[in-house]
Amino acid sequence: MYTVIGTVGSRTLRVLWMLEELGLEYEHVQAAPRSEDVVAINPAGKVPVLIVEGTPITDSTAILTYLADAHGRFTHRAGTLERARQDSLTQFLLDEFDSNLWTAARHSFILPEELRLSGIKESLRWEFERSQRTLIRRMGGGDFVMGGEMTVPDILLGHCLEWAVMAKFPIISESLTAYHQRMRARPAFKRAVARREASGSQDAGS
Structure with missing residues (x-):
């Protein structure tokens, strides 16, 4: 266990x-x-x-x-092109979604107050919106990030979208909003x- x-x-x-x-x-x-x-x-x-x-x-x-x-x-098997694409999407989400939202959190309530830069959040929101547009072009045509099968990137994206809602970072795409709702509806x-x-x-x- x-x-x-x-x-x-x-x-x-x-x-x-x-x-x-x-x-x-x-x-x-x-x-x-x-x-x-x-x-x-x-x-x-x-x-x-x-x-x-x-x-x-x-x-x-x-x-x-x-x-x-x-x-x-x-997950896809290591050494396959599908796994390479999966890993690429994983890194993209970490670089463009996770790090962006984490920086916003740090400057909202994590860093000592004297070190917080409130103005940085506007640029982070702009970057977050741009990253969403890029992700939509990279996503497969099914219910999940890679298409018809749930993979590790879906856990990352689902959680990052939860963060975004809490941080009041707009989800600009209807397709991403629908995706978020599907993830939230999963029993697990x-x-x-x-x-x-x-x-x-x-x-x-x-």
Whole structure:
């Protein structure tokens, strides 16, 4: 059984969602970023952390990729062109969506108040809108990022769109809005989010 460490209001939600999609048993330990319990496992103090046979795996994307590869679902086989495209989309979402929203969060409530730059959020919103237009051109024609099959990038994009709504970053495309609603309607996503609502936490990065 896996152990997931981290608050549900962080990127830990991605890992919980993946585990629910896979139908795997796991233990969830609520621990805040940079708390003593987290730093003891991950010196960077970041969550999530996945414990596998006593070994910690850090970084939400690394964890998602490990789980998908280990269980042969939500991923394409390494060494294929489909996997190359999947990995490319994963990196695009991290560079253009995740990092943008994370920077906005840092300048909203994470950094010390004297270091926050409120004006930066306008440029971040502009970049976020531009990135959406690029993503729409790259997405497949089905219900998911790559077309007809759900893969790791869908977990990342679904969670980033949740962040965007909370940060009041507009989702400018009807197709992305519809995609977001499909992801939110998935039973596995609802089960993962229920843990967040039960804990009373809010999304705050890692």
